[in-house]
Amino acid sequence: MEITVKTAEQLRLTAEEFELIKQKLGRTPNFNELCAFSAMWSEHCSYKNSIKWIKTLPREGARMLVAAGEENAGLMDIGDGFGVVFKIESHNHPSAIEPFQGAATGVGGIHRDIFTMGARPIAALNSLRFGKLNEAKTQHLLSGVVHGIGHYGNCFGVPTVGGEVYFEQCYHTNPLVNAMSVGILKSGDTISATAAGVGNHVFFVGSATGKDGIGGASFASADITNESAGELPAVQVGDPFQEKKLLEACLEVIKTGAVSGMQDMGAAGIICSTAEMSAKGEVGMKIHLDKVPTRQQNMKAWELLLSESQERMLMVVKKGQEEEVLRIFEKWDLPCADIGEVTEDGILQFYMNGELEAELPAYELVLGGGAPQYERKFQEPAYFQKIRQFNPEAIQVPDDLKEVAEKIVTIPNIASKRSIYVQYDSMVGAANTSTNEPADAAVVMIKGTNKALAITTDCNSRYVFADPFKGTMIAVAEAARNIVCSGGLPLGVTNCLNFGNPYDPEVYYQFVEAIKGMGEACRKFNTPVTGGNVSFYNQSPEGPVYPTPTIGMVGLLDRVRDKMTLDFKAPGDVIFLIGKSSGDINSSEYLHKVHGVEHSPAPHFDLDEEHALQQKIAELIKNKVIESAHDISEGGLFITLLESCFNRELGVDVVASDYNIRKDGFWFGEAQSRVVVSVKSTKAASFKKVIGDHPYEELGEVTTGSIEIDGMNWGDIKDWKYKYDTAIEKFLHPELENALNLVP
Numbered sequence: 001m002e003i004t005v006k007t008a009e010q011l012r013l014t015a016e017e018f019e020l021i022k023q024k025l026g027r028t029p030n031f032n033e034l035c036a037f038s039a040m041w042s043e044h045c046s047y048k049n050s051i052k053w054i055k056t057l058p059r060e061g062a063r064m065l066v067a068a069g070e071e072n073a074g075l076m077d078i079g080d081g082f083g084v085v086f087k088i089e090s091h092n093h094p095s096a097i098e099p100f101q102g103a104a105t106g107v108g109g110i111h112r113d114i115f116t117m118g119a120r121p122i123a124a125l126n127s128l129r130f131g132k133l134n135e136a137k138t139q140h141l142l143s144g145v146v147h148g149i150g151h152y153g154n155c156f157g158v159p160t161v162g163g164e165v166y167f168e169q170c171y172h173t174n175p176l177v178n179a180m181s182v183g184i185l186k187s188g189d190t191i192s193a194t195a196a197g198v199g200n201h202v203f204f205v206g207s208a209t210g211k212d213g214i215g216g217a218s219f220a221s222a223d224i225t226n227e228s229a230g231e232l233p234a235v236q237v238g239d240p241f242q243e244k245k246l247l248e249a250c251l252e253v254i255k256t257g258a259v260s261g262m263q264d265m266g267a268a269g270i271i272c273s274t275a276e277m278s279a280k281g282e283v284g285m286k287i288h289l290d291k292v293p294t295r296q297q298n299m300k301a302w303e304l305l306l307s308e309s310q311e312r313m314l315m316v317v318k319k320g321q322e323e324e325v326l327r328i329f330e331k332w333d334l335p336c337a338d339i340g341e342v343t344e345d346g347i348l349q350f351y352m353n354g355e356l357e358a359e360l361p362a363y364e365l366v367l368g369g370g371a372p373q374y375e376r377k378f379q380e381p382a383y384f385q386k387i388r389q390f391n392p393e394a395i396q397v398p399d400d401l402k403e404v405a406e407k408i409v410t411i412p413n414i415a416s417k418r419s420i421y422v423q424y425d426s427m428v429g430a431a432n433t434s435t436n437e438p439a440d441a442a443v444v445m446i447k448g449t450n451k452a453l454a455i456t457t458d459c460n461s462r463y464v465f466a467d468p469f470k471g472t473m474i475a476v477a478e479a480a481r482n483i484v485c486s487g488g489l490p491l492g493v494t495n496c497l498n499f500g501n502p503y504d505p506e507v508y509y510q511f512v513e514a515i516k517g518m519g520e521a522c523r524k525f526n527t528p529v530t531g532g533n534v535s536f537y538n539q540s541p542e543g544p545v546y547p548t549p550t551i552g553m554v555g556l557l558d559r560v561r562d563k564m565t566l567d568f569k570a571p572g573d574v575i576f577l578i579g580k581s582s583g584d585i586n587s588s589e590y591l592h593k594v595h596g597v598e599h600s601p602a603p604h605f606d607l608d609e610e611h612a613l614q615q616k617i618a619e620l621i622k623n624k625v626i627e628s629a630h631d632i633s634e635g636g637l638f639i640t641l642l643e644s645c646f647n648r649e650l651g652v653d654v655v656a657s658d659y660n661i662r663k664d665g666f667w668f669g670e671a672q673s674r675v676v677v678s679v680k681s682t683k684a685a686s687f688k689k690v691i692g693d694h695p696y697e698e699l700g701e702v703t704t705g706s707i708e709i710d711g712m713n714w715g716d717i718k719d720w721k722y723k724y725d726t727a728i729e730k731f732l733h734p735e736l737e738n739a740l741n742l743v744p
Helices: 005-010 015-025 031-040 091-098 101-113 136-156 227-233 242-258 269-281 299-307 324-330 384-390 401-408 459-467 468-485 505-526 588-593 605-622 636-646 663-668 681-691 717-732 734-741
Strands: 075-080 080-092 120-130 160-167 174-188 201-206 257-262 285-289 311-315 338-341 347-351 355-361 441-443 452-458 489-498 529-535 549-555 575-580 628-631 650-655 673-677 697-705 705-711 712-716
Touching: 005 015, 005 031, 005 311, 015 031, 015 355, 031 269, 031 299, 031 355, 075 489, 075 529, 075 549, 080 101, 080 549, 091 101, 091 136, 091 174, 101 120, 101 136, 101 242, 101 269, 101 468, 120 441, 120 452, 120 549, 136 242, 136 650, 136 717, 160 452, 160 575, 174 452, 174 489, 174 549, 201 242, 201 324, 201 441, 227 285, 242 311, 242 588, 257 269, 257 338, 269 285, 269 299, 269 311, 269 347, 269 384, 285 384, 285 529, 285 588, 299 355, 311 324, 324 338, 324 529, 338 673, 384 489, 384 717, 401 588, 401 650, 452 468, 459 468, 459 505, 459 549, 468 489, 468 505, 468 549, 468 605, 489 505, 505 549, 505 605, 505 717, 529 712, 575 681, 605 628, 605 681, 628 636, 636 673, 636 705, 636 717, 673 681, 697 705, 705 717, 717 734
Parallel strands: 080 489, 080 529, 120 160, 285 347, 489 529, 650 705
Antiparallel strands: 075 080, 080 174, 120 174, 201 311, 201 338, 257 311, 285 338, 347 355, 441 452, 452 549, 489 549, 575 673, 575 697, 628 673, 650 697, 705 712
């Protein structure tokens, strides 16, 4: 067939990119080659519209064991000869079209990024965004995504230990499904995604290749439209049991020393793994596509190159040790085929039944090599004018704050997500400490040591919508605060940058400002960005989603017994608010959901103030003068107090100490850099000595079960817990409304 500009445009390449390809090859590409460039130069693989800004993020640190972005996931030193491997990625577009498989394969793909480096995954987290919960479409997507995450994770045998779920109208058509995996390895066991050793054999291992997932990378690099459902074949199909076998086989093979390099066949499949491994090793490969195990007959060369079938790896095996690798994969009953060899010329040659189907320079295909890099125009969004016009004085303080509190506790963004997390196995592996002892971050023990990891995912995207720079700083700060409140030291960040169309100057402004804010906050907390994922085109005909730079953060507890929990421990304990009281209602759930205000500034935040708070919380935990620590986030101080009461069904007797600030802001506002702690009365003096001149105030004390606010009885904690626990279930199962209203 004749290859023209129209052919290139049909493959989502621009006319300029088509000319650049011809220039790099010195000829017109054939169809197979053009397909390869289409996948590799897609936004999903090349980061062509984001890489220049991403490179401004802090990417170095004393604990970094591999350079940021150089391997499949970040790797940091945690001492005693161990390293932690972690990464977060998106599977948004597939989940919008086929929520079960989209989410399931997202979980499978992120775990492969971890064990392809030689690490065993020990924990999974997620960050999910959907439309309004009372809409049928949202309920369909939520059900499918949660089922997919639970099915894959539970079968694979890695606990889902944490996450977050938000519901906002802007995610109605384009939900966000961000999956994070964390693994542990011993020093020296790391495998690089690099091809090396001319003459070494290239192995295909794992599940056979089919036609599912073809063009997935390009599919993820376009807006969601009414026609997107027609691209359903681009959604992959996963098999967690195959992945479990693949995990064990790969870790066993690594121990033999037979493997010199390995990479997951994720986005863009074989063309991506061969190109990236070769370019990194400055070598080439000669690949026989007809030797690739397939589950469908008569697959064409371009289909084999671009298929994103799941549970597959590309492995470079040292010459002379091929039989050892074949034997292990035969034991695990997994396909394993010798499909080619490493060459020295930097050229990828793909053959089919002896015929050369494509010949491509590896370097020219990849990010950091010949893939194009663009700088897009950006301008301040027009809606910022509405934000500047917001006047909090126009919002009248309600007379009945208890009535407001009853509404807030049932807002889906705040209420218990138990109907979701009960579908996840959080205890497999028996290392998760957070099931019965809740903390602000998930705390997972590192077996064979006294250490533990504190792990979290965080981003309030409405704050980022209001102020991309400050809102992203808040996302980083909250992640670090959650880890510190759990007794951990923040180590590093992985990010999942979810934005709309980068060709929209207002969307790109959000992206640029978010990167700037992330960089400033990460430098302040000494948490380098080890890697991550950019997901553009989260946009439908109704417009873009909120800018959502999800932060995945890992922290370290040198001793698991130093863990701090969020729950109040006993009646009589004194409750303190650390940080400054505030009447700020900006961008709060209270303002947005109760008063219906869409445009308001981000809540109060000061980076130096936040850093000082975290240092003080760490000092209090180290000196063992506090019984609990729980940061103030969505829902404000009142929700923080309730959540601290729930685990032991205790109560509080608290008062607002400053009557010069608005009461609704004091109880429901979301000003940052504040933490609620409880202290034994016998340690109150020690607490005050350690806290020093850092701002704090005494709110009241823990009681046996009643909720007393400003001298008024707001009911029993059991009633509040029931409202909190059943709110989402009533949205999802209105037919059970009467049954759920019968408080046991």
